[in-house]
Amino acid sequence: MKNKDDIQTNDAKHAGAKWIGYRPEVKVLDCTVRDGGLMNAHGFGDETVKAVYRGCIEAGVDYMEIGYKCSQRIFSRDRFGAWKFCDEKDIRRVIGDNESPLKISVMADAERTDYHVDILPREESVVDLVRVATYIHQIPTALDMVKDARDKGYETTVNLMAISTVSEWELDQALAILAESETNGIYLVDSFGALYSEQIQYFTQKYLNYARPSGKDVGIHTHNNQQLAYANTIEAVIVGATMLDASMGGLGRGAGNCPMELLLGFLHNPKFRIRPLLEVIRDHIEPLQQQLRWGYDIPYMITGQLNRHPRAAMEFNEKQTAEQRDVVAFYDAIIEEE
Numbered sequence: 001m002k003n004k005d006d007i008q009t010n011d012a013k014h015a016g017a018k019w020i021g022y023r024p025e026v027k028v029l030d031c032t033v034r035d036g037g038l039m040n041a042h043g044f045g046d047e048t049v050k051a052v053y054r055g056c057i058e059a060g061v062d063y064m065e066i067g068y069k070c071s072q073r074i075f076s077r078d079r080f081g082a083w084k085f086c087d088e089k090d091i092r093r094v095i096g097d098n099e100s101p102l103k104i105s106v107m108a109d110a111e112r113t114d115y116h117v118d119i120l121p122r123e124e125s126v127v128d129l130v131r132v133a134t135y136i137h138q139i140p141t142a143l144d145m146v147k148d149a150r151d152k153g154y155e156t157t158v159n160l161m162a163i164s165t166v167s168e169w170e171l172d173q174a175l176a177i178l179a180e181s182e183t184n185g186i187y188l189v190d191s192f193g194a195l196y197s198e199q200i201q202y203f204t205q206k207y208l209n210y211a212r213p214s215g216k217d218v219g220i221h222t223h224n225n226q227q228l229a230y231a232n233t234i235e236a237v238i239v240g241a242t243m244l245d246a247s248m249g250g251l252g253r254g255a256g257n258c259p260m261e262l263l264l265g266f267l268h269n270p271k272f273r274i275r276p277l278l279e280v281i282r283d284h285i286e287p288l289q290q291q292l293r294w295g296y297d298i299p300y301m302i303t304g305q306l307n308r309h310p311r312a313a314m315e316f317n318e319k320q321t322a323e324q325r326d327v328v329a330f331y332d333a334i335i336e337e338e
Contacts, residue, residue: 022267022268023237023242026237026241026242026267026269027242027243028061028244028263028264028272029062029063029064029065029244029246030056030064030246031221031245031247031252032247033049033052033067034065034066034083034106035065035245035247035253035256035257036247036253036292037081039254039292039293039294040291041079041080041081042067042080042081042084046094048284049066051280052064052248052280052284053094053095054276055248055276055277055279057100057101058276059264059272059273059274060264061102061272062102062103063102063103063104063105063128063129064103065104065107066083066086066091066104066105066106067106068106069086069107069118070108070112070113071112071113072085072114074112075112085118086106091104097126098126103129104126104128105129105130106119106127106130107130108131108132108133109133110132110135110142113145115145115148116148119148119149120152122152123153128155129156130155130156131158131187132146132156132183133161133189135160135162136160136170136174139174142158143177143181146182147182150182156183156184157183157187157217157243158178158181158183158185160174160175160186160187162191162192162309163188163191163203164192164194165192175206175211178211179210180214183216184216184217186210186211186218187218187219187221187245188207188219188241189221190222190229192303192308192310193222193223193225193228193254193255193303194225194305194306194307195228196228196232197228200232200235201239204218204220204239204241208241217242217243218236218240219241220233220236220241220245222258223252223253224250224252224256224257224295224296225254225296225300225303225305226296226304227296230258230259230266232258233245233263234266237266244258245257245258246259247260248277248285249261252294253314254294254310255295255310256295260277261274261277261278261281264277298327299312299313300313308334
């Protein structure tokens with residue numbers, strides 16, 4: 001009988017070596033703890049975070065996003081767990097000095113981060129990548145955050161949020177500005193899980209047209225409101241995106257994200273191993289399902305189809321009685337707000 005490692009190696013050789021679309025420059029970022037933290041106020045225990053970290057290393061994932069760098073002036077530690085703030089001591093308590101090829105990422109929201117103080121110089125931190133999340137109107141702040149992080153020695157990306165609500169001319173202006181900035185990459189973010197494959201193709205090509213001349217990567221971050229997170233990530237890869245977000249078991253805000261285990265299978269890169277992910281999913285992610293209730297369901301589908309933030313669906317799913325959880329009444333209420 002073949003051992004498990006032999007089976008995985010043979011699978012990788014069989015599926016990946018001859019696959020026409022195999023692109024070794026594609027990098028994968030795990031956002032399980034960061035995006036999943038939006039479902040539990042960033043209260044993951046150290047054991048779960050360490051399991052995801054070790055799973056990423058063993059699976060060959062390129063980056064792990066461990067949480068946010070949020071301002072303690074705005075967000076209370078009484079309400080949020082450690083991964084809302086990602087203090088250096090908390091990160092090191094779980095992963096030590098990170099003596100591995102895996103790079104560590106944090107996300108910093110524009111106007112919600114005391115970045116001048118809370119983001120340390122790179123030589124004092126185990127973090128490698130600072131991802132700045134911004135809405136269109138916050139780009140001036142985002143540019144200053146990128147400069148600050150770059151001056152401190154970090155890789156950076158700008159994650160442009162909620163582009164499904166942005167006009168064409170605004171997006172063109174934003175991309176032109178970001179293309180001239182110091183960031184290493186620009187992310188296409190389907191914040192509401194509202195986009196379809198044709199739109200992903202169109203936007204990915206638009207981002208590439210701005211990013212490629214200045215040598216920047218284009219990334220993709222999807223949500224699964226319409227069960228398209230995986231499919232839309234694939235579309236972006238085919239067009240040319242090289243930074244891909246995914247999470248173990250699809251764990252993420254609301255309907256969740258592109259499942260990491262599906263994405264690694266599609267990429268057919270022989271460095272990736274799926275079995276370590278399955279162990280983490282079995283032992284740490286699936287047990288959270290009843291408590292956190294992420295993933296595709298009807299209320300998230302409704303907000304996705306209507307290009308709405310999923311907060312209304314998240315509030316609906318917290319209701320307790322069957323009478324309160326009437327999806328038809330929810331649909332009617334959302335439509336009335338249009």
